[in-house]
Amino acid sequence: MVYDEYGDKRKPTILLLHGAGVLDTFAKQYDELSKQYHLLVPHLPGAGKAASFAYVPDATDHDLLELISSLPNKPIGVIGHSLGAQIAIRLVSKMPARFQFAIFLSAWVVPDPLMSKVYCSLAPFCAVLLHFKWLVAMQGQYWNFSQKQIETMSQYSKQISASVYRSFFAHTLDLSHLPEYQNVSIPMLAICGSQEIKAMKVSLVLLSENPHCKTILLSKASHDFPMRNAQELNLILTRFIKKALS
Secondary structure (H helix, E strand, O other): OOEEEEOOOOOOEEEEEOEOOEOOOOHHHHHHHHOOOEEEEEOOOOOHHHOOOOOOHHHHHHHHHHHHHOOOOOOEEEEEEOHHHHHHHHHHHHOHHHEEEEEEEOOOOOOOHHHHHHHHHOHHHHHHHOOOHHHHHHHHHHOOOOHHHHHHHHHHHOOOOHHHHHHHHHOOOOHHHOHHHHHOOOOEEEEEEOOOOHHHHHHHHHHOOOOOEEEEEEOOOOOOHHHHOHHHHHHHHHHHHHHHHO
């Protein structure tokens, strides 16, 4: 599995699992977190070097667990956003001993068949839009990406097909089918923006049913709060991680 790396390898490792189709979801966290931690950003299916590959949950979990097993610094921390948060929940539920803490940002864990059907039906149209470099560049600018990150996203987005885009919404995690989650006892934090869809807020409540998972509803924040509300989020992340590792 291809991954980007930030920070000192000798420091505690944090796995950053990006959102669907957005390799640099954590662009505004790289500098802050890499001061104290070693960061790994795997190229998940549908982004970066893996942009042309459809997302298959079991295969993705397998590849990530292989990557984690190869690391000298174990256990590690994990932070995931959106699709990456769903993956993070599955990973800590399946292999809790490999993790010191977990943070789930905008995790959708209550599948809505109708909503998924709508998103999947829009896949051909949305995939075509991702092939327009100027449109992707505008999105990158809105998210405060660097010019290099914008160029990278513009290039790999051309490889995202309708089937790849559809795969982002065809495998939404159903927390009720993951009973192992309730037994996870590592420090966990789930965050959702106050302006996100109802399903995200319901998911936040369900995640809080594990007493080891604290929750935050971020005021005036939308789904892209890692990029758009970075200053507030970074303060929350650094405080939580410091406490979790102490």
